[in-house]
């Protein structure tokens with residue numbers, strides 16, 4: 110039986126590119142998203158055969174919804190070899206605006222609670238089998254806090270720490286936890302950005318590198334590598350210099366901004 114990958118956020122961008130890369134490597138696909146019609150038309154446009162994929166409708170910000178999708182996947186297709194918690198949102202916020210407090214809550218519900226709830230149903234089954242990989246999609250934005258982007262940066266910092274904790278917890282079980290931090294990837298999530306995006310990468314190129322890191326069982330990987338250097342430098346930069354470099358930089362759009 111071909112290997113199986115479960116991917117959230119499979120209706121767009123990085124999730125779709127990863128799905129295609131795994132399909133090319135001979136994996137069966139378990140594809141989760143809210144917009145299942147998008148996934149269905151993508152699968153048929155790619156000519157993926159009916160017996161090698163299933164689509165699951167799930168909202169990762171509602172734990173029961175994504176947990177049910179994970180259980181449905183195991184019942185229909187078996188225990189995945191790889192689970193990619195990729196679904197995520199990125200919206201600018203202003204803490205002085207009441208409406209943005211709800212945006213912060215939705216960001217944490219999607220990017221953080223959603224990730225834990227995506228992994229949850231698979232852990233016991235993977236541990237009994239003695240192996241598997243849980244992949245968390247973080248971001249270089251999780252390394253330092255960018256002005257106007259506090260919800261997203263905080264959520265991705267939490268992804269990095271959460272996945273590191275999980276990696277240690279699951280070490281003895283044979284389950285690998287892989288943290289992938291993309292730099293700037295050309296997807297609908299970044300297409301509205303109004304600032305310069307260095308080393309912008311096409312999703313399929315990103316997916317190729319991420320696939321290799323996952324197959325190699327890397328614990329942590331920044332893609333592209335140039336942004337890995339940027340991430341290392343960002344960690345070292347003293348606050349005063351960091352604040353100066355970031356001053357005046359255009360901010361991520363808030364929901365109410367055109």
Ligand SMILES: NC(=O)c1ccc[n+]([C@@H]2O[C@H](COP(=O)([O-])OP(=O)(O)OC[C@H]3O[C@@H](n4cnc5c(N)ncnc54)[C@H](OP(=O)(O)O)[C@@H]3O)[C@@H](O)[C@H]2O)c1
Pocket residue numbers: 117118119120121122123124141142143144145147167168169170195196197198199219246247248249290291292293294295296297298299
């Ligand atoms: N693009 C970049 O430069 C970049 C950089 C660093 C990190 N990342 C991370 O990479 C991941 C994918 O981003 P992308 O660039 O591919 O963005 P995207 O094109 O906007 O896709 C986001 C995906 O997440 C899904 N999603 C969002 N909220 C969801 C929810 N509540 N329940 C279920 N699915 C949900 C969407 O599916 P539905 O709307 O159909 O549910 C969609 O498939 C995110 O975690 C993002 O933070 C991206």
